[in-house]
Amino acid sequence: MTHSIDIERESQITYRRLFPRLREACSDSISADPKGWEEFSERLQRHFPSLFQHYLALYRDRYDFFFHMEDLLFSLARAWFQRPDDLRGLDEAREQNPLWFQSNQMLGGVCYVDLFANDLEGIKSKIPYFKELGLTYLHLMPLFRAPEEENDGGYAVSSYREVHPPLGTMEQLAALAGDLREAGISLVVDLVFNHTSDEHIWAERAKSGDEEYIDFYRIFPDREMPDVYELNLREIFPDEHPGAFTPLPAGEGPGVRAGGGWVWTTFHTYQWDLNYANPAVFNRMAEEMLFLANQGVEVIRLDAVAFIWKELGTSCENLPGAHTLIRAFNAVARIASPALTFKSEAIVHPDDVVKYIAPEECQISYNPLLMALLWNALATRKVKLLSQALATRFKINPETAWVNYVRVHDDIGWTFSDEDAAILGINGSDHRRFLNEFYRGRFPGSFARGLPFQENPKTGDCRISGTCASLAGLEKALNEEGPTEVELAIKRILLLHGIILTSGGIPLLYLGDEIGTLNDYSYETDPAHKADSRWVHRVKADWDLYTKRIDKNTIQGQVYQGLQKLIKLRKAYSTFSGGDLEIISMNNDHVLGFIRRNTDGQAIVFVNFSEAAQTIPSLIFDQHSIEIKEKLHGASNYVAGQEFVIEPLDFSVFR
Numbered sequence: 001m002t003h004s005i006d007i008e009r010e011s012q013i014t015y016r017r018l019f020p021r022l023r024e025a026c027s028d029s030i031s032a033d034p035k036g037w038e039e040f041s042e043r044l045q046r047h048f049p050s051l052f053q054h055y056l057a058l059y060r061d062r063y064d065f066f067f068h069m070e071d072l073l074f075s076l077a078r079a080w081f082q083r084p085d086d087l088r089g090l091d092e093a094r095e096q097n098p099l100w101f102q103s104n105q106m107l108g109g110v111c112y113v114d115l116f117a118n119d120l121e122g123i124k125s126k127i128p129y130f131k132e133l134g135l136t137y138l139h140l141m142p143l144f145r146a147p148e149e150e151n152d153g154g155y156a157v158s159s160y161r162e163v164h165p166p167l168g169t170m171e172q173l174a175a176l177a178g179d180l181r182e183a184g185i186s187l188v189v190d191l192v193f194n195h196t197s198d199e200h201i202w203a204e205r206a207k208s209g210d211e212e213y214i215d216f217y218r219i220f221p222d223r224e225m226p227d228v229y230e231l232n233l234r235e236i237f238p239d240e241h242p243g244a245f246t247p248l249p250a251g252e253g254p255g256v257r258a259g260g261g262w263v264w265t266t267f268h269t270y271q272w273d274l275n276y277a278n279p280a281v282f283n284r285m286a287e288e289m290l291f292l293a294n295q296g297v298e299v300i301r302l303d304a305v306a307f308i309w310k311e312l313g314t315s316c317e318n319l320p321g322a323h324t325l326i327r328a329f330n331a332v333a334r335i336a337s338p339a340l341t342f343k344s345e346a347i348v349h350p351d352d353v354v355k356y357i358a359p360e361e362c363q364i365s366y367n368p369l370l371m372a373l374l375w376n377a378l379a380t381r382k383v384k385l386l387s388q389a390l391a392t393r394f395k396i397n398p399e400t401a402w403v404n405y406v407r408v409h410d411d412i413g414w415t416f417s418d419e420d421a422a423i424l425g426i427n428g429s430d431h432r433r434f435l436n437e438f439y440r441g442r443f444p445g446s447f448a449r450g451l452p453f454q455e456n457p458k459t460g461d462c463r464i465s466g467t468c469a470s471l472a473g474l475e476k477a478l479n480e481e482g483p484t485e486v487e488l489a490i491k492r493i494l495l496l497h498g499i500i501l502t503s504g505g506i507p508l509l510y511l512g513d514e515i516g517t518l519n520d521y522s523y524e525t526d527p528a529h530k531a532d533s534r535w536v537h538r539v540k541a542d543w544d545l546y547t548k549r550i551d552k553n554t555i556q557g558q559v560y561q562g563l564q565k566l567i568k569l570r571k572a573y574s575t576f577s578g579g580d581l582e583i584i585s586m587n588n589d590h591v592l593g594f595i596r597r598n599t600d601g602q603a604i605v606f607v608n609f610s611e612a613a614q615t616i617p618s619l620i621f622d623q624h625s626i627e628i629k630e631k632l633h634g635a636s637n638y639v640a641g642q643e644f645v646i647e648p649l650d651f652s653v654f655r
């Protein structure tokens, strides 16, 4: 029986024991920076109970708990003393305004450094463009040192402290963070903390047989344990390797012990899952995180959060330990880099997605459900699943925010809840099959040109790759149809973006989409990419096309300027800040309606997903006590007391 302890009391005792040792160890830094020490120790005292509680929950069974706890505090203090003054200033500002990310001024963008602008200097030269677009948040896709050939778009990190050489240097990244901040843009990067590449120094040491580093990963001498684990595991990248383990060639370190051996690799064979049951792994990763925060990174995207904690006999996804672990990391940030905001990347069942969202865990989170259901509504021309999700699953802790997006660098997974679908009479797996057929362009009448991703014949699972424009019909319209269809495709693109810009939370643009970038099939001839269809929507920016954005007579201009209007609308009305949203039941399957209300007023949004005009009885307005004063956006007109006719694929906003 584990005997229960009074956490509060034990936390105080531990703090009282550790604090003098820490002060002693830091004496030189303290004399050099007494004010810094004062700030640090104040925050340490404030947040130690939460750090202790989570750390203890994870590692209480370790005989060497106290050693690791102390080691962690030393790391925190070291990182704090290295934290530049301007970032310490930001720390204070964020503590005073923790809800900064809920502002209607917020607009996110995400891109690959090399594909968008070759390297970090190139990104710097695009700052005027980011400002023109209205960005206040820029996520640069993983830019750390990674294996030369296949590296999963940088998600196989070989060093968290070095920029991938072709892209630039860490000094350049830190300088860029400062330049961006000056331009009102927060830098966002990934903390790829579930795994490292097999070329990371930790992996190299494990390969060479160093026991300390073998314990950094989940390495087994034979198939016995992997087989037992796999009874309950999902296959994430079945195209690449079955199951979740990769054999280690005999002759490498752990292999020498075992004549082979197996390493846990949830994703690709060259991405080795870290072993967070080992507190040393937590401590080293906390150091990497604080290092990045000290370069000026303001938001870290916690990659693949669902997978970080593993327990035998479970699916090893979304376990309570994953939450404890993130909360412990969050406490680390609150102590040593309080400006840092956490963003969750959990592309899982909606019940699980929300569990990562809390002020003490991830303050912001991707909203994969909204994304998937936007595409669902576009294909079916029906809004019931979308409307239901917005009514029942959109509300989150008022101190947090969704990151709403239409496309990102990944595939579209149909992560809606089967239970929700069943309530509406929809069979989840049949419907997913339909959606995959539709977006692959195989369903009769489909406007989409997408590709399957990780189709698993064993389970029937499949996801979809493709750019926003190609999935919304622009590629087919341009190649096979004509101006009418082109116009419809552009309306679809704008309507989807209209929703993410007005529904609440941070809208995130996948850069390239703002000028209607189409699929690029050249990845099929690149040996490092051809097996991964996500590269079809990871397109090199064509700056000649970008220059056309100012010309309304071009496709680029129509998409870009249409989007600009929506962005201006968002930024002009503070009603669009925060996250409160009320769904209007429209009595029309094709039209989504919602109201945004706050102390600054109200905005009413109607979206017609059908290619035909739709009629809304005036009764709806009475039922929801909607009084319309002014049209803010859209092609449809409203006359009080009359039925409201909403134009095909229109995105209309009133107040």
Ligand code: GLC
Pocket: 152, 153, 155, 156, 192, 267, 303, 304, 345, 409, 410
């Ligand atoms: C995340 C990334 C994805 C990557 C995976 C493994 O889900 O978004 O691109 O393949 O993690 O790191």
Ligand code: GLC
Pocket: 236, 304, 305, 306, 345, 346, 347, 348, 410, 411, 413
């Ligand atoms: C899986 C993972 C998600 C990742 C994606 C990459 O769906 O759950 O984290 O982004 O694969 O395609």
